[in-house]
Amino acid sequence: MPSSSFPAIAAVVPPPGTRIDPLLREFVSSLQARGVRVRGLLQEACPESWGCKFSLSDLETGKRYPISQNLGSQSTSCALDAAGIADATQVMRRIAAEGAELAVFNRFSGLEANGEGFADEMLQVMSQGIPVITIVQAANLPAWRHFTGGLACELGATLDELERWFAGTAAR
Numbered sequence: 001m002p003s004s005s006f007p008a009i010a011a012v013v014p015p016p017g018t019r020i021d022p023l024l025r026e027f028v029s030s031l032q033a034r035g036v037r038v039r040g041l042l043q044e045a046c047p048e049s050w051g052c053k054f055s056l057s058d059l060e061t062g063k064r065y066p067i068s069q070n071l072g073s074q075s076t077s078c079a080l081d082a083a084g085i086a087d088a089t090q091v092m093r094r095i096a097a098e099g100a101e102l103a104v105f106n107r108f109s110g111l112e113a114n115g116e117g118f119a120d121e122m123l124q125v126m127s128q129g130i131p132v133i134t135i136v137q138a139a140n141l142p143a144w145r146h147f148t149g150g151l152a153c154e155l156g157a158t159l160d161e162l163e164r165w166f167a168g169t170a171a172r
Helices: 021-033 082-098 119-127 138-148 159-170
Strands: 009-012 038-045 054-058 064-066 102-105 132-135 152-155
Touching: 009 138, 009 159, 021 038, 021 102, 021 132, 021 159, 038 082, 054 082, 064 082, 082 102, 082 119, 102 119, 119 132, 119 138, 132 159, 138 152, 152 159
Parallel strands: 009 132, 009 152, 038 102, 102 132
Antiparallel strands: 038 054, 054 064
């Protein structure tokens, strides 16, 4: 594929049940080791003492933002902590203001599909031409395609595919 045909916006679409966060972390670490200025957020499991299940880790500072709440074992409610996500949006706004060679958004999920979560920040970063990568589960692909206006590519969950995509965007 010629380098000019690589869109600057990409979604990693993992097969169901795939642990995708370690792959994205490996990709980011590889780029950072080569001196690429990668900024954004990656999802991680929280330490048990935190009382949450997931947090977002700022790739630049290492600061962690808890994004889930412990609602107890009998709860059937969504454990997502909207306040934690709102706090983490500052990381993505900083990218829009200061730039990056690659912006990593941890997920495009139900919040973003409804115009919430990181939707505004994603659009700000994308509008500046900064390459963006995120994870999109198959159930959210129709919303993702609408959100990006068909200007994004969808990548398989392999390090080689992510590396090829980034090399193609860097060659633009």
